[in-house]
Amino acid sequence: MPQxxxxxxxxxxxxxxxxxxxxxxxxxxxxxxxxxxxxxARHTDSAVPLHRTEPVVHDYRSEGPAPGRIAFRxxxxxxxxxxNRDPRVQVIQYNEDTFVLRQNVCxxxxxxxxxxxxxxxxxxxxxxxxxxxxxxxxxxxxxxALITRWEQARGRTSVPLTVALTSGEDVAQNQGVVQFADRAxxxxxxxxxxxxxxxxxxxxxxxxxxxRIDLGGRVIDVIPAPGTHRDGVCFYDPYCKMxxxxxxxxxxxxxxxxxxxxxxxxxxxQGFAASHPIKWVMGGHIDMMFVPGKYYPRFATYKPYExxxxxxxxxxxxxxxxxxxIRGNEKMLIxxxxxxxxxxxxxxxxxxxxxxxxxxxxxxxx
Amino acid sequence: xxxxxxxxxxAAVAVVPVALTTFSASxxxxxxxxxxxxxxxxxxxPGDFPAxxxxxxxxxxxxxxxxxxxxxxxxxxAILRQNKAYSYEAPFAPLYFxxxxxLLLDEGFTTLRNDWDLRAVVDTCIVDWASxxxxxxxxxxxxxxFSHLHADHYAAVNQFADRPNTRYMGLTHEEMIGFWGxxxxxxxxxxxxxxxxxxxxxxxxxxxxxxxxxxxxxxxxLYTGDMFYRGRCYISFWEPWFESMKRLIDFVDTHPVTHxxxxxxxxxxxxxxxxxxxxxxPNEAPVQMTVKQLRETYEFAKTITEPGIxxxxxxxxxxxxxxMTTIDVNPYRYS
Numbered sequence: 001m002p003q004x005x006x007x008x009x010x011x012x013x014x015x016x017x018x019x020x021x022x023x024x025x026x027x028x029x030x031x032x033x034x035x036x037x038x039x040x041a042r043h044t045d046s047a048v049p050l051h052r053t054e055p056v057v058h059d060y061r062s063e064g065p066a067p068g069r070i071a072f073r074x075x076x077x078x079x080x081x082x083x084n085r086d087p088r089v090q091v092i093q094y095n096e097d098t099f100v101l102r103q104n105v106c107x108x109x110x111x112x113x114x115x116x117x118x119x120x121x122x123x124x125x126x127x128x129x130x131x132x133x134x135x136x137x138x139x140x141x142x143x144x145a146l147i148t149r150w151e152q153a154r155g156r157t158s159v160p161l162t163v164a165l166t167s168g169e170d171v172a173q174n175q176g177v178v179q180f181a182d183r184a185x186x187x188x189x190x191x192x193x194x195x196x197x198x199x200x201x202x203x204x205x206x207x208x209x210x211x212r213i214d215l216g217g218r219v220i221d222v223i224p225a226p227g228t229h230r231d232g233v234c235f236y237d238p239y240c241k242m243x244x245x246x247x248x249x250x251x252x253x254x255x256x257x258x259x260x261x262x263x264x265x266x267x268x269x270q271g272f273a274a275s276h277p278i279k280w281v282m283g284g285h286i287d288m289m290f291v292p293g294k295y296y297p298r299f300a301t302y303k304p305y306e307x308x309x310x311x312x313x314x315x316x317x318x319x320x321x322x323x324x325x326i327r328g329n330e331k332m333l334i335x336x337x338x339x340x341x342x343x344x345x346x347x348x349x350x351x352x353x354x355x356x357x358x359x360x361x362x363x364x365x366x
Numbered sequence: 367x368x369x370x371x372x373x374x375x376x377a378a379v380a381v382v383p384v385a386l387t388t389f390s391a392s393x394x395x396x397x398x399x400x401x402x403x404x405x406x407x408x409x410x411x412p413g414d415f416p417a418x419x420x421x422x423x424x425x426x427x428x429x430x431x432x433x434x435x436x437x438x439x440x441x442x443x444a445i446l447r448q449n450k451a452y453s454y455e456a457p458f459a460p461l462y463f464x465x466x467x468x469l470l471l472d473e474g475f476t477t478l479r480n481d482w483d484l485r486a487v488v489d490t491c492i493v494d495w496a497s498x499x500x501x502x503x504x505x506x507x508x509x510x511x512f513s514h515l516h517a518d519h520y521a522a523v524n525q526f527a528d529r530p531n532t533r534y535m536g537l538t539h540e541e542m543i544g545f546w547g548x549x550x551x552x553x554x555x556x557x558x559x560x561x562x563x564x565x566x567x568x569x570x571x572x573x574x575x576x577x578x579x580x581x582x583x584x585x586x587x588l589y590t591g592d593m594f595y596r597g598r599c600y601i602s603f604w605e606p607w608f609e610s611m612k613r614l615i616d617f618v619d620t621h622p623v624t625h626x627x628x629x630x631x632x633x634x635x636x637x638x639x640x641x642x643x644x645x646x647x648p649n650e651a652p653v654q655m656t657v658k659q660l661r662e663t664y665e666f667a668k669t670i671t672e673p674g675i676x677x678x679x680x681x682x683x684x685x686x687x688x689x690m691t692t693i694d695v696n697p698y699r700y701s
Contacts, residue, residue: 080452
């Protein structure tokens with residue numbers, strides 16, 4: 001019998017999918033050494049019963065990350081934005097209780113990601129997109145349909161929804177909130193800083209303490225994370241072991257709004273990651289290309305060479321190192337997986353290239 | 367045939383007598399058109415700009431404007447402007463008609479005809495003009511030139527590769543100045559004859575090395591490319607740019623100019639900077655500028671001694687600031 005490879009709890013091997021990226025799987029035909037009945041199977045509801053007599057209660061407790069994949073490519077705009085016919089809201093089901101939504105790049109160049117998480121007692125929508133007009137960006141309609149389908153699968157009705165933002169002030173994440181204003185059984189976390197702090201119970205202990213959103217068996221941690229926004233927060237999902245970081249840390253051009261807060265928040269995340277398993281860090285946007293250190297400029301509406309969304313948790317350490325380097329310096333700093341802008345124009349350019357990182361120019365699209 | 371023979375009155379090649387009558391294939395021997403349009407009386411020819419150009423939209427995939435707005439400034443002059451939902455660069459492109467030739471200056475930022483078919487738009491304009499004026503569109507030679515050597519001005523050249531009766535610039539400095547028969551760039555001013563309609567062309571480096579200024583003697587519009595336009599004039603080389611400005615001033619001192627026109631608009635009517643790459647400019651300033659604005663900018667430029675971004679009241683002069691392309695800041699900054 002072959003020796004089992006050492007397992008790393010923060011980067012667990014998935015059955016048949018040794019590497020998390022859909023395009024770089026090392027065992028595309030499965031990996032016999034993982035066995036036929038891995039632990040994760042208990043997280044999947046069976047479709048075998050024809051009629052259910054009572055609502056399904058899902059067990060969200062899990063040792064490692066719940067199984068799930070981003071097995072598809074993100075829509076990335078088109079050369080002629082006016083001719084784009086991709087979905088306005090792209091939905092990828094990560095697993096039955098976790099959805100990742102992306103706004104069409106040709107509806108808004110920020111193309112933010114929105115996350116929809118379900119627990120036994122409710123659903124949580126993290127962020128709300130960059131466009132308020134539902135004709136251009138029907139987020140509410142899409143979320144309603146996802147909730148309806150989930151309710152039918154779980155034999156439930158009237159699942160309450162919480163809409164929470166990684167930053168209430170960020171117009172690339174808060175515009176869609178208005179679409180939920182009149183929705184029944186919906187709690188919208190206030191977007192103003194003081195009201196948001198009061199809502200979570202942060203009064204007096206911001207940003208040192210964390211808060212919780214209980215979805216019923218799936219308890220989301222709310223971690224204060226000012227730095228790119230004064231009202232920034234991160235969310236941690238212990239079921240998928242994902243950390244949702246919004247504008248604080250994402251594979252793109254990170255505009256630092258207060259470098260002291262930025263360093264402290266990343267250090268806080270580093271401390272959090274030391275005590276909580278993290279599979280992926282999930283940001284709110286992608287600007288980076290799949291070659292290191294290269295990125296799309298602001299307002300780009302065609303990003304065919306986009307990097308994948310998910311970030312390994314070790315990137316938090318990289319981010320802390322870069323953040324400490326840039327603290328107190330008004331400049332930009334290029335890293336392999338993100339670019340930091342501190343006190344300079346969001347269009348700042350630099351000739352300084354990170355040492356040891358290959359400098360690859362992807363071909364120019366049309 | 368020497369590449370310069372299509373330039374009229376070029377002293378360097380004026381060895382062929384104008385009155386020579388011959389049946390050779392030389393350009394000068396082409397039979398004159400019947401009932402030629404008079405492009406030399408009652409100048410400047412009147413014309414107007416639209417009150418508002420198409421300027422993108424909030425959601426680009428919901429944009430229903432055409433890929434390019436074709437505006438007839440007057441009966442013999444069209445100005446094309448690309449839709450911002452087709453490219454954020456959204457350059458302007460004048461199309462000048464003469465009795466025997468059509469000149470397209472700049473092209474818009476598009477490469478493939480299936481993305482948007484610039485050639486078909488130009489052909490439609492030529493057919494329209496020809497039918498209005500009782501001409502055969504096939505008889506008109508199309509010259510495709512550009513203000514300067516940047517992709518948003520030349521990207522569509524290959525759409526014209528198989529178009530009959532068409533000549534276009536090459537994509538090197540040498541081919542560009544050769545296309546206009548210049549041997550003393552940038553000072554030399556040549557006269558292009560479109561058939562009764564003359565275009566004056568001279569060098570205007572500074573934004574890039576390979577750039578021209580174009581003056582249409584019929585509308586008296588001075589087309590200044592990207593070295594002077596209503597937005598961020600990215601000045602890569604200050605001294606040559608300043609010299610080019612001086613040449614423009616010398617020109618307007620000695621020639622009547624109705625409008626000064628650049629290739630882009632990146633500024634609002636209120637002087638607000640529309641940052642680089644923006645695809646919706648609902649309150650944008652007009653593309654045309656006055657001679658007074660050109661003179662004011664020149665006076666302002668005299669005071670500039672350092673690299674940096676300067677607002678003259680009309681344009682932003684971005685003196686050697688490619689590393690800082692816009693003046694805007696992170697709006698969420700706090701202390």
